[in-house]
Amino acid sequence: MIDKNSAVSTILERLEKLPLGHCLDIRTYKRNRRVLFLRVGENAWDVLQDGFGKGLFEDIALEKMRKLLQTLLRKEFPRSTKIRLYALGPCDPKETSTQERKVL
DSSP states (O other): OEEGGGHHHHHHHHHHHOOTTEEEEEEOTTSSOEEEEEEEETTEEEEEEESSSEEEEEEEOHHHHHHHHHHHHHHHOSSOSEEEEEEEEEOOGGGTTTSOOEEO
16 A cells, blocks of 8 residues: 555556556555556557546656646545555456455
8 A cells, every 4th residue: 555645656657667467456444446557568558447437548758748647646546645556467457356456
């Protein structure tokens, strides 16, 4: 679990190190809302929002990721102080709800 105040910089660091085809999942403390990041290219990620709102953002570059991440955290985790961070490894975003999670 990470603190929400340092979440943006921590998540961006993890996204840079994420191998191609691997996923990073962030969830609320209660695990009822999530944002999933899938690396699809050298400098491209797909972002799946699954919480208050549902959406898919495709081919987001790292330069635009900070702004999107701040917006999603404000929308999906408004009162959270701690955020759960999972590295899912190679994954398919459609199957992540049943997949084992490794806590970071």
